[in-house]
Amino acid sequence: MSAAPLINEDVVLRASKLTKYFGTLKAVNEVCLTLARGECLAILGPNGAGKTTLCEIFEGLVSQDSGDLEILSYRYQDSRANILEKIGVTLQETALYKRYTVEETLTLFASFYPSSLPILQLLQDLDLLEIKDRRLGQLSGGQKQRVCLASAFGHNPDILFLDEPTNGLDPKARREIWALVSRLKAMGKSIILTTHFMEEAERLADRIAILDQGKIVGLGSLDELFTTFGVKEYLEVGVEGGLLELLKKRHGFLVDEVKTARGYSFFLQDASQRVQEVVQTCSELGGGLRFISVKQASLEDLFLKLTGRSFANDC
Amino acid sequence: MIVKSLMEMTKGRVREFFREPSACIFVLTMPLLWMLILGFCVNEPQERALHIGVIQNEIKATTNLLKALSDPRFVVKEASYQDHLAAYAKGDLDVLIKDSNDAKGFELFYDANRAQAVDAAKYLRLVITSSLSSGQIIFASHQVTSQKARYIDFLVPGLLGLSLFTTSIYGTGMTIVVNRRENLLKRYRVTPMRPWVYILSHILGRLLLMALEFVCILGAGKLLFGFSSVGSLWDVYFFSLLASASFAALAILCGARLANAATYNGAVNLLCVPMMLVSGVWFSKAHLPLWLASLTDFLPLSAATTGLRKIAVEGVAFFSLGSEILVLGCYLVVAMALSAKIFRWS
Numbered sequence: 008m009s010a011a012p013l014i015n016e017d018v019v020l021r022a023s024k025l026t027k028y029f030g031t032l033k034a035v036n037e038v039c040l041t042l043a044r045g046e047c048l049a050i051l052g053p054n055g056a057g058k059t060t061l062c063e064i065f066e067g068l069v070s071q072d073s074g075d076l077e078i079l080s081y082r083y084q085d086s087r088a089n090i091l092e093k094i095g096v097t098l099q100e101t102a103l104y105k106r107y108t109v110e111e112t113l114t115l116f117a118s119f120y121p122s123s124l125p126i127l128q129l130l131q132d133l134d135l136l137e138i139k140d141r142r143l144g145q146l147s148g149g150q151k152q153r154v155c156l157a158s159a160f161g162h163n164p165d166i167l168f169l170d171e172p173t174n175g176l177d178p179k180a181r182r183e184i185w186a187l188v189s190r191l192k193a194m195g196k197s198i199i200l201t202t203h204f205m206e207e208a209e210r211l212a213d214r215i216a217i218l219d220q221g222k223i224v225g226l227g228s229l230d231e232l233f234t235t236f237g238v239k240e241y242l243e244v245g246v247e248g249g250l251l252e253l254l255k256k257r258h259g260f261l262v263d264e265v266k267t268a269r270g271y272s273f274f275l276q277d278a279s280q281r282v283q284e285v286v287q288t289c290s291e292l293g294g295g296l297r298f299i300s301v302k303q304a305s306l307e308d309l310f311l312k313l314t315g316r317s318f319a320n321d322c
Numbered sequence: 323m324i325v326k327s328l329m330e331m332t333k334g335r336v337r338e339f340f341r342e343p344s345a346c347i348f349v350l351t352m353p354l355l356w357m358l359i360l361g362f363c364v365n366e367p368q369e370r371a372l373h374i375g376v377i378q379n380e381i382k383a384t385t386n387l388l389k390a391l392s393d394p395r396f397v398v399k400e401a402s403y404q405d406h407l408a409a410y411a412k413g414d415l416d417v418l419i420k421d422s423n424d425a426k427g428f429e430l431f432y433d434a435n436r437a438q439a440v441d442a443a444k445y446l447r448l449v450i451t452s453s454l455s456s457g458q459i460i461f462a463s464h465q466v467t468s469q470k471a472r473y474i475d476f477l478v479p480g481l482l483g484l485s486l487f488t489t490s491i492y493g494t495g496m497t498i499v500v501n502r503r504e505n506l507l508k509r510y511r512v513t514p515m516r517p518w519v520y521i522l523s524h525i526l527g528r529l530l531l532m533a534l535e536f537v538c539i540l541g542a543g544k545l546l547f548g549f550s551s552v553g554s555l556w557d558v559y560f561f562s563l564l565a566s567a568s569f570a571a572l573a574i575l576c577g578a579r580l581a582n583a584a585t586y587n588g589a590v591n592l593l594c595v596p597m598m599l600v601s602g603v604w605f606s607k608a609h610l611p612l613w614l615a616s617l618t619d620f621l622p623l624s625a626a627t628t629g630l631r632k633i634a635v636e637g638v639a640f641f642s643l644g645s646e647i648l649v650l651g652c653y654l655v656v657a658m659a660l661s662a663k664i665f666r667w668s
Contacts, residue, residue, distance in 0.1 A: 066512045068668065088514050096512040102504035104334070106341035111334075118330035119515040121323050142341075 017044035019166055019197045020065065025074035027060055027221075034060045036221040037074065042166070047188070047198040049212035051205070051306070057221035058201035059099055062170045065199060066096050079165060092120060095159035097152075099170045105144030109135050109154050112143060113161055120162035133157040133187060149180025156187060166197045173207060185210055205306040215306070217313055224313045229306065238304045238312050240278035242285070245270035245297035250289065257288050265311055270297070274304060274312050328519050328526070335527025338497065345493060349531070353485040353539050360604065361474045361547050371397045372442040373608060375406035377420040377431075387421055387428070390453040395445070406431075411552075411636050413476040414608040416442035427460030434465055436472065478543040479558075479630035480603040485535050486562060487598075487623050490569035491576065491590055494524050498577035499586045502668065511667040521574055521661065528570040529563055536562055553633035557640040561633060561647075565626035568650040571657035572622060578665045594623075602627050625649035 020042035027035040034057045042048050052058050063069040064076060067083045067090060076082065081090045103112055110126060113135075117123035130136045133153055143151060152172060159167060169188065173181040181204075188211055192198055202208055208215050209229060217225035217232075225232050233239045242261075246254070251271060255261045260281060264271040275281060278301045289296035304312075339345050374396050376387060391398045399406075399415070406418045410431070416439050418431035428450065432439040447461055501507050510520055536559060543549030551558050576593075580586045600607075600614060601624035607615045618624040629646030632638040640647075 068508060068511060091512060091514040094512070096509070098505055098509055098512070100505055101509045102506060103509070104338065104506070106338060107334070111337070115330045115334055116513065118327040119323070119510075119513040121514075 018042065019044050019079055020199070021075075021077045022065070023075045025061070025064055025071045025076060027057075027064060027069065027071050029060075034221050035064065035071070038218075038221075038223055040216060040223070040226070042197050042199060044165075044197055045192070045195045046213045047192050047200060047211050049208035049215045050199065050201045050218055051203065051208045051215050051310070052201075052218035053203055056218045058203075058218055059170055060221075061218065062168055062199065062201050066094070066098075066168050067091065092162070093165045095162065095164035095167045097155045097159045097167075097169050097172055099174060101155065103143055103151070103154065103158065106142055108140050108142050109146075109157075110139040112154055113157055116158040117161045123162040124160075126161075129157055129161050132190075133160070147180065148176050149183050152176060152180070152184055153187060156184070156191075160191060160196075164196070166199070167191060169198060169200045171201055171203070173202070173204065181207070205310075209306055217310060219310075219314045225309065232306075232309055233304060234276075236274075236309060236312055237276050238274045238309045239276050241272045241274045241302055241304050241308060242278040242281060242299065243267060243270055243272045243302060244285065244299045246289070247295040247297060250292060250295040253292055254285060254288060258284065261285075263312075272308075274308065278302075323514070324516060324519060327515050328523060331515075331519060331523030332526040332530070335523055336530050339493070339527070339531055349485065349489045349493070349535060350538055352488070353481045353535070354542050356481050356484075356604075357474075357477065357539070357542060357546065360477055371395055371609075372417070372445065373397045373399070373415045374442070374446065375409060375415040375418040376400045377403045377406055377418055379421045387419065387450075390450050391419075391446075393449050396449075408636055409608075413473065413635075414606050417446055419446065422460070422462065427462065429462045429464060431464045434463075472547075474543070474547040475549055475635060476606065476631065477604065478539065478547075478549045479634040480627045482536065482539045482558075482562065483565060483601075483623060483627035483630050484598065484603045485539055486532060486566045486626065487569050487594070489531065489535065490528055490566065490573040491594055492587075493573070494528055494570050495573035495577035495590065496583060496586060498524070498574060499580050499583050502577075502581045502666065503583065505668070507666075508668040517665070517667070518662070521658070521665070524574060525567050525570045528566050532562055532566040533559075551634040552637035553639065557633045558630060560640050561626075561629050561643065564647065564650050564654070565622075565629070568622055568654040568657070569626075571654045571661065574665075575657040575661045578661045581666075597621050597623050600624070602631075619645070620649060622650060622653045 018041050020040070022038055022040040025035055025038040026033065038061060040048070050058050050061060060069060064071050065078070067087060070083070078090050079093055083090060107115070110130065113126050113129055117126065130139050133156060135153060135157055138146065138150060143154060146154065156169070156172065172188065173184050176184065185207065188198065188200070192211070200207070200211060214226065214228050215232060216223050225236060227235060251264070260275060261273050264273055282299060282301055285299060286296065372395055374391060376391070376398055378400055388398065388400070401409070403418070403420070406415060409415050410418060416432065420429040420431070422429055430443050430446065432443045434440060443463070451459055540549070540551070540558075576590055577586060580589070600610060600618045601621055602618070603623070607618060607624070610618065619628070625646045629643045629650070632643055632646070633640065
C-alpha cells in the first residue's frame, strides 16, 4: 500500500518502502506511512507483526535495509542528533532506575536535551506531583508508565513514539494512560502509537495502520478502513446441512465467509438490507436456518477480514 | 547540555551506589573483612622458604657464604645493600646477610619485630655455623628499622588495589549489563545524550566512589593496625585514581556486549579470580616462579598493587612509577577504544 500524500497538512514523518530483514525473515515489508502534525497514528497488529521493529526504525534504534525515512525533514544518516532532540520515546518494557525518585528520573532525562519543560510543570501536567519523591520501585505499573511518558515528554518534543504504552497494565491504569495520551494529543503533539489493543487504537488514533507480518494491510481512519474494505456490517448466519452452499449459489453477495464460533460471517456494506432476502431464500429451500443476525463490524472484524486470522488468537 | 547530562549521569552513578545496600556492603565490608582475617590471624605466611638477601661485598668474595647457603630452605638473592633494603621493606626478604670486612664473621640485618625474620636469622646462624666449621664465627646483628616489614603494611595497599578492582568489575560492569537487559541503554540511545557521556559517567562515578574506599581501607588500616604510608598520601590517591579509571574501563569492556548477568559473572570470574591470586594482593609475588611473576607484571591488578606498595611501603613518588603507570594507562586507553568500537546498546 503506498502512502497517500497529505494535502494541506504538515507532514512530520514520511516513510517510504521501509524494509528490514532479520536473517531471512522480512520483519518490515515495504512500509509506507506519513504522519501529520498533531495526528495520532496507531500501528495495530498482533505480537510478532513487526510493530516494534517498525517503531525502532522510526526511533533510530534499528536501521532499515532499504527505503527512506524522513522525520521533520531530517534523516538519521546525517542528522541523528537533530531528530533525537525533537522526538520523545517510550519503549516497550523499559525499566528505569527503580531507586531513583520520580523527580530525579525526570531531571536526569531533562539533562539530555538542550531545553526542557520545568520539572514542576511536567510533574503537574502528568499528574505526578504527589508522587514526585517516591522511588520508581515503589510505584504501581500505571504510575511507572506515567513516569516513562513524562520522561519522553519533558523536552517538549514534536513527535512521540509510544511502543505499547499500556501493555501489562490493568484496565484502570490503561484508561489513565489513555487519558494522558489524549491530553498530549490535545497539546498538538504528533503521536505514533503501537498497540495490540483494538480499543486503544479506536479511542486514541486519528488513523490506524494495520500491520500483519511486517506489511501494512490497511491504513486510514476507522471509517475509511471500514468503507475501503467493505466491512461496515456483517451478516452472521447459522445454518444446517448444505444450506450454506445453496445460499451462496443463490446470492452473489455471500462470498468469503469467515467461520465463527456460532456459524459464518459475511462482511457486507449493506448487511441489514440483505437479511430479508436470505431469510426468504432459506424458506424457499425448506428451512434449516438456525439464526441470522446483523452486527456492526469492529476493528477486530476488520483485522479478521484483512488477514484471515482472528486477532484475539494471535495476542 | 553535555556537561549537564554528564553531571546528572555521574550523580546518578553515586546515587545508585548509596541506594543499593548490597553494593555498599560489598564495597565497604569485604576489604575490611580481609584485613581483619589476614591482619589478625595469618600475620605471617607459614612454612615457606626463607628469603635471604646476600649483600654484595666490594672487598671480599661471597663464594663461601653462598656455598654455605645452599640449604634447600633458602632462596638466595645477591644484590647491593640498597636494593636489598628496598626488597626487605616490601616483605620480599626475611634476612639480609653480609660478609664482614674486618673479622671472620657476618653481619645480619633483619627486623627483630618480625617473627619470621627472627626465626630466619636464627636458622641462618645455625646453618652457617655448621657448614663453615673453621673456628668461631661472629655474627653482628643490625635492626632494619623499616616499619613496612610488617605483613599488614604489605597487605593494606594490596587490599586497596583489590577493592578498586572488584568494585569496578563487579559493580560498574554488572550495572551496564543489567541496564542493557532492562532496555535502559536502548532508552538512552533514543535521546541526544552522547554515548561517551554514559561511558564517562561510569568512570567518573567510580572515581568519586573510590575516595570512599580509599578512606575506609586506609583509615581502618591506620586505626586497627597502625598502618601509615611512607610515600605521600596524595601520591597513593592519584595512583588509585589511575587504577580505578583503568579498572572501570576494563569493566565497561567486559560488559560491552553481554545482556545476561549470569554469563557476565561467569566470564568475569574466569578472568579475574586467577588474576587476583597471582597479582600479589595477599602475598608477595617473590614467592611465585620467576616466569609467572614476570608475566603478572603486565596484569592490571598486579600493576596496581605493585604501584600502591611502591608508594606506600617504599616511599616512591607517583611520577617515578614508570612501568605501573604505563601498564594501567595502556589498559585504560585500549579498553576505552575497544569499548567504543564494540559497545552494544541493546
